[in-house]
Amino acid sequence: MVGITSYGAYIPWHRINRMTIYWTIGFINQATITPGEKAVANYDEDSLSMAVNAGMDCLTGMDRSKIDGLYLATTTAPYKERQNAGIISTALDLKPTARSADFTASVKAGTTAVLAACDAVKAETAQSILVCSSDCRLGPAGSFQEENYGDAAAAVLIGNKNVIANLIGTHSITYDFMDQWRIENEKYTRIWEDRWVRDEGYGKFVAEAIGGLMKKYSINPKDIAKVCFPGVYHRQHPTIGKQLGFKPEQLQDHMFATVGLTGSSNPLLILVAALEDAKPGDKIIVASYGNGGDVLLFEVTPEITKLSARKGVKKHLAHKTELKSYEKMVTFRNVITIDIAGRGEQFFPTSATILWRDRKKLYGLVGTKCKACGTPQWPPQRVCINPKCKAIDKMEEYRFSDRHGKLFTYTGDNLAFSPTPPELYGMIDFDDGGRAMFNLSDCTLEELRVNMPIEMTLRKRWEAPGFVGYGWKGTPVMG
């Protein structure tokens, strides 16, 4: 049996109401106004950081030493050369023998990566592969894309033991349908007329792909518990379902009005939401749309009831703050470039040697624990920090990224440069020992309290010419 053994999600904290965008900048045609809100990655996030956080959620309660592959699916990878999946693998503290690959250039890349992972496990060249899918796509200011794109990530672990959703069928179609595209050195996607995209692309391919799978495996719509596919055109979505013979309640909410169109992570995010409510025996179809599409058919197993609690889609959907300013949103992605002034321009060199030597510490948040006295310590030490111990070279690795702590002290700093002042940071005491200072993200100064519970989140830490660096920040534990 090969299929999904775990799942996770990441939806950024900020949501913007589409009318906030509309009232600020307007759109070409009022008829194109779409409903609800969309998720917006914070200034310190991108598709890579979100992929790591979704991966963290998926790995809740999992033994990371058993994972022997990491696939990233995204159309918005921060690096053109330097494997993005490799950075994620290091951040998730996976073993170096885990294979890695970036799946990219189409919003169907998420499902394609899952197919590839399933094939590898079926072929027994790997036992367990983590697929992280994430996108943070941009349209020009005031564009149809800007209105509809949302930022989010989803992750599924593919394996052959303790399978919660068994893969029982697949079908794919490929068409070079140029509905949206982006070439080298362009920041924003371009699109063709939406009526054509809706009627000739989305309206046809999703039905063709899902219909093809149903025919291939002789599936009656009644056998299916949920059908998951993106709501690229939210009004067209139910029509496609109906055309395929599904009742409205069989269509999993596409989250267009709560998260938006999240590119390569979209079908998997919807699938994760479906799995959260699934019962053993449920059959679930998930389909992507983009240059054709992939369709996967899963059957949920009793193992699903044993899966440990996680944030998933549900908690992330509930954990949000309204971004009241369109202008703020566009500064997050440098659509409007803000003045960083002298303090923001302070330069510190990016050292490849340090990044390599300290990769576990910097990307993986791996510290040390003294074998002599048992004290966890971060950053990693060779000489034990416990004044009563001070043993030298008696350390073992100790990962902090998945541990909670308490906020020992904090401040909101208006002098240090921040794109969203005040810059928040504090000292965190980890619950099982270890203390260090970290920036804090996705919170306000007003909500911070001494001793409040804190968890860690991977963020974009700094940008230098030709370089993006990542590291960990604290954030209030999600309720």
Added chain:
Amino acid sequence: MAEGIKDKVAIIGMGCTKFGELWDKSGPDLIIDAYQECMQDAGIEMKDIDAAWYSTLYPMQGLSGIQLAQTLHLPYLPVTHVENLCASGTEAIRGATYALASGAIDVALCIGMEKLKDVGYGGLPDMRPPHEQYWAPNASGPGVYAMMATRYFAAYGLSPEAGKKMIARVTWKSHQNGAKHPKAHLKKAVELEAIVNAPIIAWPLGLFDCCGVSDGAAAAVLMRAADAKKACKNPVYVKACTIAAASGEDMWYTDYDYAHAETGFRAGQRVYKEAGIKKPREEIGMAEVHDCFSITEAVTMEDLQFSPRGKVKEDIESGFFDLTGGLPVQSDGGLKCFGHPIGASGLRMLYECYKQLQGKAGDRQIKNPKMALTHNMGGYPPWSVVGVAIVGN
């Protein structure tokens, strides 16, 4: 058995420039100005100097002792550049004192200087090495001390309002004193209400809780005590001088409370022992401490055992540290009013003690202080180096 340095070395001359945004002065100008006043006061000439210690932090001043040697055209002397963060000034004094006490030299010159106002923005430039920048918070000076205020308020049950009022009183006192000093940068008394209500720099610290950023230099000439008595009418004797550098426990081990500076406490213990002081609150006549932020001065009063732990509020609010109080602190206005040209601050503190001990402090004169203490702190509480010196008649 170590003997310590009590009464072995004395200061026979000091100089200090005006501190401030000295747009027309270069680093070398400040060095020369402080040097001239100092040498005139000491009554010696360049040929009398055997060695020099030069204290400055930022590499933008240039590196090494050559900066000082070339500025003054010192005749191929042994010149040491010292850097121990904001406590560099005290480190220069410590180096000179030890060299004199060893008998290796007869006359030592110490100069501290920092030219900060060529940077182009407010506050201090960042000084973290890249390997820390990759993970550590993007923090400023006010922020890392603000975290001590947050912690102090939480540890001793002060509401933010009560806490802010307490530290505002620290600032108010320093402005009262600084207004009287001709060389201070900020020479203005400020109303308590304005201090409490000032814009926030790093919560809970407001504008007036933070010291200024200034240019300045200060200098001292030292000799062994026996020589000093012959060379000068009223030498000021070094009773003790030490430094404590943070061990990392305060940063990474969970015992530290962030409501005090362990470095300040340890350095205090050590100087009191060296100077033979049993009751600091009674025996110390005045103190110039590192009030980079109002909260720093408040906890320093506890670290130096002037006030019991958690009780400094009573002493602050009763005026115990005012110019007319039981233990005047920052009689010149402190970093608060002088600003903090890093390498110069430790020597500037000493300059005020020296003048007070010689009875030359004008309308700020403290009656017979006898024993004066300087406390010079670099970094921030869990990552700090503190230099403490005691000087007396």
